[in-house]
Amino acid sequence: MSYRVGIVGATGAVGQELIELLHRRNFPMESLTLLASKRSTGKTITWEDKSWVVEEAVASAFDGLDVAIFSAGASTSKELGPEAAKRGCVVVDNSSAFRMDADVPLVVPEVNAHAMREHKGIIANPNCSTAVALMGLYPLHEAFGLKRFTAATYQAVSGAGASAMQELVDQLHAWAKDEPLKVEKFPHQIAFNVLPHVDVFYEDGYTKEEHKMLNECRKILGLESLRASTTCVRVPVLRAHSIAINAEFERPVDLAKAREAIAGFAGAELCDDPAHNRYPMPLDYSGKEKCGVGRLRIDSALDNGLALWVVGDQLWKGAALNAVQIAEELHRQSALA
Structure with missing residues (x-):
């Protein structure tokens, strides 16, 4: 299977690493949508021979996406994470917004990949340290x-x-x-x-x-x-x-x-x-x-x-890599929408 993937906060430091890691690790992507704040809308981001135009991160942007990796801060995650999940998009969140929520798995795949099996649309990435x-x-x-x-x-x-x-x-x-x-x-x-x-x-x-x-x-x-x-x-x-x-x-x-x-x-x-x-x-x-x-x-x-x-x-195990590994584990568990 191939997935329609979104990155929220694509213009930031972690967002740039996510683009690279998704490609270098050959994550099965049908498409990649880059999302960011309104001020970044219209920017072009390139990686090797590929390029994307950044779109505004709004609720409707998640229509049709299978998984979205958020790395744009807790306030953005709290606002848009549940909206994305409502639209059938599994959210992998890099912020602190949901980490201690009892209904949200907090996952390091090498340690507790089993925890994501009962996810309700949102999976949290731990703090870098x-x-x-x-x-x-x-x-x-x-x-x-x-x-x-x-x-x-x-x-x-x-x-x-x-x-x-x-x-x-x-x-x-x-x-x-x-x-x-x-x-x-x-x-x-x-x-x-x-x-x-x-x-x-x-x-x-x-x-x-x-x-x-x-x-x-x-x-x-x-x-x-x-x-x-x-x-x-x-x-x-x-x-x-x-x-x-x-x-x-x-x-x-x-x-x-x-x-x-x-x-x-x-x-x-x-x-x-x-x-x-x-x-x-x-x-x-x-x-x-x-x-x-x-x-x-x-x-x-x-x-x-x-x-x-x-x-x-x-930027890798402390953020982008762990998030990509969560998406990979979801793929192995066939748990994506």
Whole structure:
């Protein structure tokens, strides 16, 4: 079967990656419709020898589509996602709009593809840091039983969109020319800096991004008792998030078995040879489908604990790739309209 596919937010950073991945992974498409806000209507987008004219994202645009991947923000998803579903179009949503909705599956295909079988027209994609972290945590959970974890993220500016990536580049150019650095996208200069601030702060001192890690991991893993504490940090890296994790498990951790679990997991590759300076880095995992897991070591502060380092492309496994994998799984399950 071939499907009539739509992308909402096609002109954004994730939208561009979706176009590439759908083609590179040979998703069975009869047609592709690119949708965006009214101000982008009429723009032409090209990929290799193909081109499309962007249409306005309105309810009627979903008539006749089988699946639509949304990457245009929560407000757009809340407005148009249910409208698309009413028209028989399965929605794969990249925003935070539906992630914690009890009636909406929150899916990482390597972890809980079964959850999408009972979808009601909308399937949610997790937050980028959650998806990347689970590529290291899930195989270890399967081996030892995850109990709790702490994490510190090193999040690339790609997580804030194409304009944030451009702001970092512009600041670096300005610094090289000894010119003033413009600060618009972030609350402070991002070049040569790190910001312990991703998303808005809540009253408990944690940010929305930090709450997402715990709540989404609980839902995806089906572990309501899971405990986690995260500090999310923006770093001057263009692409690919890194996460330092200290995890505690129900059962004793064997380091050799931990490495085997990572190496045998579909979403990750083991990159763990510090004696030869081999460990995952953002430069090596930008534009890569699998996430890298390394620096595995028995945790010195936790019972049944393991420390690890996970790196993954925010625009791919953290967003566009996971969404395409959901669509592929829907195709395998023959669950598309």
